[in-house]
Amino acid sequence: MFTALLHLCFPHVCESCGITLTPTEAFLCHQCTIQLPRTGFQHFAENPVEKLFYGRIPVQHALAAYYFSEASMLRKLVHKIKYRHKRKLTIFMGRQMGKILLQTSWIHQITCIVPVPVTKKREKFRGYNQSALLSAGIAAVIGKPVLPHALKRVVFTGSQTRKGRILRWQNVEHAFQLEQAGLLKNEHVLLIDDVITTGATTEACGKLFQQANIPFSICSLAYARH
Numbered sequence: 498m499f500t501a502l503l504h505l506c507f508p509h510v511c512e513s514c515g516i517t518l519t520p521t522e523a524f525l526c527h528q529c530t531i532q533l534p535r536t537g538f539q540h541f542a543e544n545p546v547e548k549l550f551y552g553r554i555p556v557q558h559a560l561a562a563y564y565f566s567e568a569s570m571l572r573k574l575v576h577k578i579k580y581r582h583k584r585k586l587t588i589f590m591g592r593q594m595g596k597i598l599l600q601t602s603w604i605h606q607i608t609c610i611v612p613v614p615v616t617k618k619r620e621k622f623r624g625y626n627q628s629a630l631l632s633a634g635i636a637a638v639i640g641k642p643v644l645p646h647a648l649k650r651v652v653f654t655g656s657q658t659r660k661g662r663i664l665r666w667q668n669v670e671h672a673f674q675l676e677q678a679g680l681l682k683n684e685h686v687l688l689i690d691d692v693i694t695t696g697a698t699t700e701a702c703g704k705l706f707q708q709a710n711i712p713f714s715i716c717s718l719a720y721a722r723h
């Protein structure tokens with residue numbers, strides 16, 4: 498009753514298509530929830546995200562929850578997460594990632610969650626690190642702790658959007674530091690990113706875990722096929 502009244506006074510709308518949500522819907526309407534471009538990668542070893550890192554970093558398991566493309570709903574949602582200060586939506590999407598992770602055969606191996614960090618400047622502009630909020634949503638579902646400061650971003654690399662793979666790699670190769678290697682001893686880290694395109698960012702973070710002999714897996718909200 499209270500929720501229904503609340504919705505009447507402050508109508509909630511679907512973050513994707515904009516229609517008014519019913520009291521039982523949250524963030525996305527039923528139709529948009531059905532139409533989310535799910536990858537199904539949680540059911541497959543050697544999925545495209547795992548293959549992306551072959552010969553680059555010794556990642557144990559990897560997946561992306563959704564496809565990211567120009568036309569996809571994820572593009573709109575990721576834009577809101579990154580540029581429209583949608584804190585609750587980000588945590589909600591993290592919870593969806595958590596539910597997908599629970600369907601993998603390897604989730605029990607994970608002992609902690611580490612978000613890919615953003616620069617201080619970006620975090621200040623955005624008000625949060627989107628990967629840290631996704632991690633919080635995941636943690637609420639899978640029941641593992643988040644270590645938000647295990648990695649640190651040290652160099653401002655500028656916008657990533659219009660650069661090729663080699664240029665991107667040169668930009669991000671030295672952009673991260675492992676700050677809490679001691680804390681991660683005997684852990685199997687689940688590294689969280691928002692969108693994996695070339696994988697350069699996650700690769701740079703993964704190299705740090707590799708150098709410290711810390712086993713790690715990767716989960717991103719979306720995967721941009723290229």
Ligand SMILES: [Zn+2]
Nearest residue numbers: 511514526529
């Ligand atoms: Zn909708």
